[in-house]
Amino acid sequence: MSSTPAHRLSPLDEAPPPAYRSRSDGPRGLLPRGVYAVLIGASLVWMASAAVLGLGVSLPSLPSSTGSGGGSSTVDYLYLTIAFNPLNGMDEYFPANFTVPAHAAVVVTITNYDNGTNLVPSQYGQVVGTAGGTALVSDPVTGQVATVTSVPLAEIAHTFTLPTLGGSGASGTPAVNVPIPAAASGLEPTQVTFTLHIGAAGSYTWMCMAPCDPGSMTTPGFMTGTLDVE
């Protein structure tokens, strides 16, 4: 009765300093201060390098786009992704409907995760209607960027095609056509960057000319959509 509390009191009086210190210092001293500092530092380095790498892909297009600008004072950016719809698996542009400013140089970057190829008529293998008549294409494996005026027909997955844009695009030739090479895999996309010189306000239909997916080709919001110029 009385010996139990007395017996426990005296060891506690001696034991507390080391026991208390080891219990609280274990978790607090080792994990947070050391490991978390390293983790936070590493993630900051990673974020910084990711930002630099991201810029590195899109920056080269700027000089050529503004250089041959012909009076475009505004530069805007449009980022599109081609992937599979998570619900029905259909090929899809994300987004498929978008708005760009009038009288602007719009740098368009299309990231394509589709590794399938779809044979197009040869004219849709050509880059048409972009600044300089070129597009920047990144290799899905090496990441190396090349300036191209066409893509081999056997490598094309989709196209970004505007039959008309502003006043151009009459007589059977599209105003804009950019062939999009297939990805190497679902984790190794291709990236295509090009600049469009946008004129007056209007609403234009874009479409993919590669016979990729019959349902997608005919369904607005998948492989066809609206480019609004405001």
Ligand SMILES: [Cu+2]
């Ligand atoms: Cu397509």
